[in-house]
Amino acid sequence: MFTKILENINKTTPLVHCITNYVTVNDVANTLLACGGSPIMADDEAEVEEITSICTALTINIGTLNERTIKSMLKAGKKANEISHPIILDPVGAGASKLRTKTTFDLLENVKFTVIRGNISEIKTVYLGSGTTQGVDADVNDVITDTNLEEAVSFAKKLSEKTGAVIAITGAIDIVADRENAYIIRNGLSMMSKITGTGCMLSGMIAAYVGANQDQPLLATAAAVCTMGLAGELAYQRVAKENGGSSTLRSYIIDEISKMNEETLNGGAKVESK
Amino acid sequence: MFTKILENINKTTPLVHCITNYVTVNDVANTLLACGGSPIMADDEAEVEEITSICTALTINIGTLNERTIKSMLKAGKKANEISHPIILDPVGAGASKLRTKTTFDLLENVKFTVIRGNISEIKTVYLGSGTTQGVDADVNDVITDTNLEEAVSFAKKLSEKTGAVIAITGAIDIVADRENAYIIRNGLSMMSKITGTGCMLSGMIAAYVGANQDQPLLATAAAVCTMGLAGELAYQRVAKENGGSSTLRSYIIDEISKMNEETLNGGAKVESK
Amino acid sequence: MFTKILENINKTTPLVHCITNYVTVNDVANTLLACGGSPIMADDEAEVEEITSICTALTINIGTLNERTIKSMLKAGKKANEISHPIILDPVGAGASKLRTKTTFDLLENVKFTVIRGNISEIKTVYLGSGTTQGVDADVNDVITDTNLEEAVSFAKKLSEKTGAVIAITGAIDIVADRENAYIIRNGLSMMSKITGTGCMLSGMIAAYVGANQDQPLLATAAAVCTMGLAGELAYQRVAKENGGSSTLRSYIIDEISKMNEETLNGGAKVESK
Numbered sequence: 001m002f003t004k005i006l007e008n009i010n011k012t013t014p015l016v017h018c019i020t021n022y023v024t025v026n027d028v029a030n031t032l033l034a035c036g037g038s039p040i041m042a043d044d045e046a047e048v049e050e051i052t053s054i055c056t057a058l059t060i061n062i063g064t065l066n067e068r069t070i071k072s073m074l075k076a077g078k079k080a081n082e083i084s085h086p087i088i089l090d091p092v093g094a095g096a097s098k099l100r101t102k103t104t105f106d107l108l109e110n111v112k113f114t115v116i117r118g119n120i121s122e123i124k125t126v127y128l129g130s131g132t133t134q135g136v137d138a139d140v141n142d143v144i145t146d147t148n149l150e151e152a153v154s155f156a157k158k159l160s161e162k163t164g165a166v167i168a169i170t171g172a173i174d175i176v177a178d179r180e181n182a183y184i185i186r187n188g189l190s191m192m193s194k195i196t197g198t199g200c201m202l203s204g205m206i207a208a209y210v211g212a213n214q215d216q217p218l219l220a221t222a223a224a225v226c227t228m229g230l231a232g233e234l235a236y237q238r239v240a241k242e243n244g245g246s247s248t249l250r251s252y253i254i255d256e257i258s259k260m261n262e263e264t265l266n267g268g269a270k271v272e273s274k
Numbered sequence: 275m276f277t278k279i280l281e282n283i284n285k286t287t288p289l290v291h292c293i294t295n296y297v298t299v300n301d302v303a304n305t306l307l308a309c310g311g312s313p314i315m316a317d318d319e320a321e322v323e324e325i326t327s328i329c330t331a332l333t334i335n336i337g338t339l340n341e342r343t344i345k346s347m348l349k350a351g352k353k354a355n356e357i358s359h360p361i362i363l364d365p366v367g368a369g370a371s372k373l374r375t376k377t378t379f380d381l382l383e384n385v386k387f388t389v390i391r392g393n394i395s396e397i398k399t400v401y402l403g404s405g406t407t408q409g410v411d412a413d414v415n416d417v418i419t420d421t422n423l424e425e426a427v428s429f430a431k432k433l434s435e436k437t438g439a440v441i442a443i444t445g446a447i448d449i450v451a452d453r454e455n456a457y458i459i460r461n462g463l464s465m466m467s468k469i470t471g472t473g474c475m476l477s478g479m480i481a482a483y484v485g486a487n488q489d490q491p492l493l494a495t496a497a498a499v500c501t502m503g504l505a506g507e508l509a510y511q512r513v514a515k516e517n518g519g520s521s522t523l524r525s526y527i528i529d530e531i532s533k534m535n536e537e538t539l540n541g542g543a544k545v546e547s548k
Numbered sequence: 549m550f551t552k553i554l555e556n557i558n559k560t561t562p563l564v565h566c567i568t569n570y571v572t573v574n575d576v577a578n579t580l581l582a583c584g585g586s587p588i589m590a591d592d593e594a595e596v597e598e599i600t601s602i603c604t605a606l607t608i609n610i611g612t613l614n615e616r617t618i619k620s621m622l623k624a625g626k627k628a629n630e631i632s633h634p635i636i637l638d639p640v641g642a643g644a645s646k647l648r649t650k651t652t653f654d655l656l657e658n659v660k661f662t663v664i665r666g667n668i669s670e671i672k673t674v675y676l677g678s679g680t681t682q683g684v685d686a687d688v689n690d691v692i693t694d695t696n697l698e699e700a701v702s703f704a705k706k707l708s709e710k711t712g713a714v715i716a717i718t719g720a721i722d723i724v725a726d727r728e729n730a731y732i733i734r735n736g737l738s739m740m741s742k743i744t745g746t747g748c749m750l751s752g753m754i755a756a757y758v759g760a761n762q763d764q765p766l767l768a769t770a771a772a773v774c775t776m777g778l779a780g781e782l783a784y785q786r787v788a789k790e791n792g793g794s795s796t797l798r799s800y801i802i803d804e805i806s807k808m809n810e811e812t813l814n815g816g817a818k819v820e821s822k
Contacts, residue, residue, distance in 0.1 A: 050646060
């Protein structure tokens with residue numbers, strides 16, 4: 001299912017411009033290298049347009065945003081749009097402060113994103129800021145379960161229609177959707193929530209996957225989401241055997257991404273179409 | 275001894291607002307998750323008050339302070355005081371530059387801290403900035419040994435009286451004191467000084483422990499100090515068996531924190547009252 | 549060959565002031581501790597002169613430069629020159645944006661560096677900015693192989709003459725040269741390019757090695773380059789045995805640096821004079 005997606009990454013080594021938070025930036029960079037891409041971190045207003053121009057894709061993560069970097073995000077995003085580069089938005093903490101919510105809205109207004117990835121509560125905030133609100137129809141719960149899955153999928157498709165972006169909602173169950181189609185992904189494990197940065201790492205990885213597969217953003221995003229979840233499962237097997245803990249898990253996740261191939265991914269992906 | 279302390283963390287998953295340095299920020303975040311808390315890093319002046327308001331505790335670490343973040347530290351600290359949230363100060367490098375010393379003094383003057391944690395030389399600088407100096411009575415040596423332990427304990431108690439904060443002086447022997455009582459802690463190992471960030475990680479962890487145990491800041495701080503030291507000892511056992519080195523030690527310390535429970539902690543804590 | 553170099557580090561524990569990027573800063577700090585030095589990260593204009601004054605050496609890495617830190621780099625560099633401290637330049641991404649190229653040139657114009665370390669394309673950019681250009685004689689290929697090695701060595705020596713700095717060009721084959729002598733180093737392995745930061749870590753380590761051996765910057769730099777490459781080889785043996793991946797490799801490299809001694813280094817260094 002994902003053979004072609006991985007082949008294109010390996011063939012092209014997509015260079016990804018990351019404007020991301022300083023908490024997980026090292027993991028994002030190492031994940032990008034592990035998955036077959038290459039990272040450049042650059043956040044000064046004076047260089048972001050130029051840097052984004054030499055890259056294949058751009059990922060914007062607002063995890064430790066500040067006045068200075070917000071300007072850079074907008075500038076880089078507009079430039080990437082101009083030259084038709086794929087752009088991923090990771091609205092970390094959108095809804096948690098006015099600054100994060102406003103920045104998310106400003107980005108949505110000024111930049112057309114290819115993929116937007118967040119947890120359900122961040123994505124609901126994105127919904128509020130994307131175009132004219134349509135009443136309170138963004139009324140999904142804050143945890144996606146089998147019970148409210150249909151509703152959540154339909155919400156994701158609607159948001160994709162509003163934004164034009166592939167929507168990736170990650171949690172215990174992941175949803176990756178465009179306006180018409182959705183993938184439900186059940187890879188991963190709950191212990192991944194005990195380490196910081198799997199979301200940021202995934203957003204970086206999506207940029208590489210989509211950068212190398214620009215005609216298939218939906219499938220490429222699904223492939224990245226499966227890769228991250230499956231890497232978590234494989235990493236956990238090693239952690240359990242060694243009686244390790246959360247830090248070993250984090251390290252082994254990147255290991256498993258670096259060892260991932262089509263056989264492992266196609267065999268291990270727990271994905272269904274909706 | 276620490277059963278209740280750990281129970282309260284597990285029951286409440288304290289959310290900790292961290293304004294911390296970019297050197298060890300990832301380790302601080304992962305340590306907070308490992309110990310049962312949850313981290314939010316946010317340092318822009320425009321959002322720190324709001325972010326601190328949705329948290330349980332605040333930790334301020336001046337390790338890579340700059341003009342912009344110093345303002346955020348003061349703003350967040352004042353807000354946390356207003357709403358009676360516990361605040362931890364980690365005055366990294368206080369005394370090493372005028373900027374660090376002055377910032378430490380400004381913070382002490384404007385914010386009432388719940389716990390102040392540092393090495394002996396940083397804590398001595400804190401002493402100079404806390405209220406009216408009382409001559410040169412902060413005259414303890416720069417390494418705490420069994421020989422000068424009494425003197426150091428009495429210094430810590432006096433500083434607690436001046437500042438109203440629990441004082442944690444960490445080193446080969448750790449002292450945790452309020453104005454009346456002190457704990458002497460002998461967990462840990464010298465190889466921990468070959469990795470960066472155990473102090474920062476500990477300050478983050480203290481915020482979670484105290485956040486979940488606001489009526490017992492002294493005991494909660496002692497529990498966090500024991501946890502870190504004991505995690506170091508357990509991590510070292512694994513490192514030695516695998517013929518690892520300093521990076522493995524760092525990773526395994528976080529592992530051991532993630533696996534810590536009351537049985538291990540109560541059994542392994544090397545703590546005495548003074 | 550490197551016995552004395554390592555002895556001097558262990559004897560003096562050189563304190564290194566790092567103005568470095570936030571992507572790999574934690575690895576740089578841990579590498580410095582692992583190799584026997586000690587790191588201080590400080591990048592605010594108000595304190596860099598003071599901090600650099602209490603250190604033994606300074607490393608400037610432009611990996612995530614911004615308007616604010618560029619000023620600090622210049623200020624720290626000038627101060628370190630004033631007091632004759634060794635300074636290492638790591639011009640990350642020089643040539644990739646006007647900001648990086650201009651900053652590299654500004655640094656070269658205002659600061660006399662002891663060592664300049666980069667990949668061949670960064671070093672070629674340095675060449676353009678160092679004094680009067682001498683036509684297009686910087687015409688070496690972008691990958692150093694046995695075929696163009698002579699040419700690359702002569703380029704490195706010429707650049708050393710122009711800048712007065714030891715030049716370290718790292719890649720599959722490493723060259724460390726001053727105006728008269730050069731070392732060719734063949735330690736390391738290709739998988740090291742799948743992790744971020746080995747260059748930054750090396751630049752930090754060079755600062756410690758040169759800081760402790762100020763009369764022998766060429767030999768000390770060669771020792772650091774061999775240490776990094778050899779640590780990579782030793783780390784890889786452990787990774788292969790455990791069926792690990794890129795993140796384990798990164799961690800084990802720092803481990804092996806922390807375990808390095810003269811016997812291992814002298815025995816494993818693949819170095820020849822040119």
